Amino acid sequence: MNTFGKTIRLFLVDGTPNSLTTAELSNWTGIGIKVPRIKVREFSTRPEFRKPGVYILIGKGDNNEDAAYIGEAEIIADRLAHHIANKDFWNEVLFFGSKDQYLNKAGVKYLENRLHQLALSAERYTINQNTPTRPELSEAEQAELEEFLSNIKILTAALGHKIFESLEETMEQGENNQLVLFCKNGAGAWAKGSPSTEGFIVYKDSLLIIAEQPSLPDGIVSERRKMLAEGIIETENGFYKLTKDYIFTSSSRAAAATLARSASGPLEWKTEEGIQLKHLEI
Known part of the structure; x- marks a missing residue:
């Protein structure tokens, strides 16, 4: 199968890698965000935080192993606020949404299920959660979301976490x-x-x-x-x-x-x- 080069645009909002980073691919309507836990509240009013999306909480498990939690939300900021109050292990979050109105509830739930599946298959991070439910979607919808998924995988690795990349x-x-x-x-x-x-x-x-x-x-x-x-x-x-x-x-x-x-x-x-x-x- 032919593969093609991709252009990734990273923007450091505060001019440092220790704050919010946005990641975009050329000719893609999605956007990725990486932000430390301690900065979530500061940036939670930004438009990217007020949309539907999938997210990955990144941290360390009880044995100091890499650990992650994968979820979805209709409003990312609200779900992250809940996790700040109830989950201690994570210190960074990556989340992905759309710059337009492309993603809906069914779409983000499909992506959540597939990302969970990829993370378990890669066996790089401990994933301590039940398997998310995958909604019933048409073949065309699944094909579009699989393309969206492949871009999430690329950007997650580019942002420093190969959680979805198999050793092979x-x-x-x-x-x-x-x-x-x-x-x-x-x-x-x-x-x-x-x-x-x-x-x-x-x-x-x-x-x-x-x-x-x-x-x-x-x-x-x-x-x-x-x-x-x-x-x-x-x-x-x-x-x-x-x-x-x-x-x-x-x-x-x-x-x-x-x-x-x-x-x-x-x-x-x-x-x-x-x-x-x-x-x-x-």
């Missing part, structure tokens, strides 16, 4: 398909992964060495401990086994976590034919 969308593609690499050793480590725009993804069911060598950096020791505590890896048959796809910040960090020692990712990660990652990056 960040992966490097080979000449014909997904570029898949392997990291193995004679002790039984076996990991499968792919380069990503965010670092390096190691796939579910990869096997990591448990016994850590003195050369393993302290930061990776801590990350493995955290992964174990959060159930991202679990002990199975003498190895740590990944329970889900996991992204490391670099190929070297992914290789070191797999081999439990200091390691160079460009050398350790190889194709099935034995071609090292370093020869694929040049």
Whole structure:
């Protein structure tokens, strides 16, 4: 499928990134708003706050993990005031509406349901809420809202939150398909992964060495401990086994976590034919 470049216009209302930011796409009737919780009251009389829309409350969960709440409202300002009084976890909100009268109640409820679905599928943020109801809409209405949805997804990422972006969308593609690499050793480590725009993804069911060598950096020791505590890896048959796809910040960090020692990712990660990652990056 062909993709086309897009122009995003960001406007910092107070001239700083710590206040209200508007985001618009060329030839799109929608608008995105990012605003800190402590600034909501200050800007709540702006026209964008007085319209229907969908919103994402962004913050941290009980275990300091990224967390979000997705909702819809006929008047955004009123719903945000309610959440300020009743939800403590969030410190920033993103919301999306229309510069004209395009969005109605059914439309924003449809978008709420689909955004919730995308967030759960991406598995990047904790989403602690029931699945929103999706209204019955015509095929034509759904098609228009899906286009609106795709622009919300783009702007959410551009505003700093990849809550709706799956790991697969960040992966490097080979000449014909997904570029898949392997990291193995004679002790039984076996990991499968792919380069990503965010670092390096190691796939579910990869096997990591448990016994850590003195050369393993302290930061990776801590990350493995955290992964174990959060159930991202679990002990199975003498190895740590990944329970889900996991992204490391670099190929070297992914290789070191797999081999439990200091390691160079460009050398350790190889194709099935034995071609090292370093020869694929040049």
